[in-house]
Structure formats: structure tokens, C-alpha cells
Amino acid sequence: MNVKTLDSNTEKQPRLPTSERKVIKSSRTKKTLLSFDVTVDPQNPMPLDRQRCAALGAAIRKAVSAGTDLRYADLRNQDLRFLNLSGLDLRGADLSGSMLDNSVLAFSNLAEANLRGARMVRGSLAYANLRGACLIGTQFNLVDLTGVLFWAAEYEATAQSAERRGSES
Known part of the structure; x- marks a missing residue:
């Protein structure tokens, strides 16, 4: 007969909030x-990844x-994900490999930005400026592309169920 004893170190202790330093550079x-x-x-109750995203969004807005x-x-x-980055000037920003699901970048300036390999599902780029942006390997699924300005330097994005109305080329 196996008898398990509880070690005080293995008892479930309430996990405390953790903090990490985040730095965004040019x-x-x-x-x-x-x-x-x-x-x-x-x-x-909010998932940890959503808490991180909310903190990042608040820090960017501030x-x-x-x-x-x-x-x-x-x-x-x-x-x-889930950030409202509407109207931001992100010219030349490197967003390669980023997850932008459910984010709003409406009216943002993403001219000359690097979006290589980025993914956006159910987001909005309505009236955003993507002139000269690198879109190689970028995935847009169910994204609002109304009025987007495209003039991509490198253009190889995949768009599934995206709407593009009144866009200029």
C-alpha cells in the first residue's frame, strides 16, 4: 500500500502577480x-496573454x-492582439512576425512598415496607409481593408475573406 505524504513545499500556494520589464526600441x-x-x-480571470496585451496597449497609448x-x-x-492602435504613426515600424488578431489599426500610417510574416485575423486596417510596406507572407483573414492605400514595395500577402472597397492603388 502506497501512502503519499504532502510536503509543505508541494501544497498549492496562491500564485502572486508577476512583473516583467518591456522595452520597445527604434x-x-x-x-x-x-x-x-x-x-x-x-x-x-483574464488570460495572461490578454493581460500582457492590455498592458502593452495602455503603455503605447500613454x-x-x-x-x-x-x-x-x-x-x-x-x-x-486585441489592441486599438487607430491613428498611430508607425511609419517604418518593424511588425514582422507579429500577431495582430482582432486589432484595430484604422487610419494608421504604416508607410514603409515591415509586416513580413505578420498575421491579422478579424481586425481592421480601414483607411490605413500601407504605401511601400513589405507584405511578404502577411496573412489577412476577415480583415476590413476599406479605403486602404496600397503601394507595396514587396507584396505577397494572402487575404481570405477580406473586404477591400474604395482602395487606391
Whole structure:
């Protein structure tokens, strides 16, 4: 007969919120554009990845309202899901490999941005400026592309169920 004893170290302890430092730099100058703490709370019913995204979105909005310039921001391989980035000037930003699902980038300036391998499902790029953007391997599924300005330098995106009405080329 096996008898298991509970060691005090193995008992379930409530997990405490954890914090990590997040830094966003310029892809050109490597200068820090934005630095902030992301705190995730395992007790919060919101999934941890959503908490991280919400913290990032709040930090970006706060930084932009304080006058931070996000042109050429290095946002490679970032989880940018569920963010409202409407109207931001992200000219030349590197968003390659990022997840943009359910994000809103309506009226944003993404001219000369690198979106290589990025993915956006159920988002909006309505009236965004994508002139000269690299779209190789970019996936747009169920994305609102109304009025988008395209003049891509490198264009090989896949669009499934995307609407593109009144767009200029």
C-alpha cells in the first residue's frame, strides 16, 4: 500500500502577480522609445496573454499621448492582439512576425512598415496607409481593408475573406 505524504513545499500556494520589464526600441537607432512594466495576475480571470496585451496597449497609448514618436519602432514578433492602435504613426515600424488578431489599426500610417510574416485575423486596417510596406507572407483573414492605400514595395500577402472597397492603388 502506497501512502503519499504532502510536503509543505508541494501544497498549492496562491500564485502572486508577476512583473516583467518591456522595452520597445527604434529599429534604426536602437534608442529606447518606450519602457514599462507588465504585471500579470494569475488570480485575474483574464488570460495572461490578454493581460500582457492590455498592458502593452495602455503603455503605447500613454506614450503616444505624451508625445513619444513610434516611427521605426521595433515591434517584431510581438503579441499585439486585441489592441486599438487607430491613428498611430508607425511609419517604418518593424511588425514582422507579429500577431495582430482582432486589432484595430484604422487610419494608421504604416508607410514603409515591415509586416513580413505578420498575421491579422478579424481586425481592421480601414483607411490605413500601407504605401511601400513589405507584405511578404502577411496573412489577412476577415480583415476590413476599406479605403486602404496600397503601394507595396514587396507584396505577397494572402487575404481570405477580406473586404477591400474604395482602395487606391
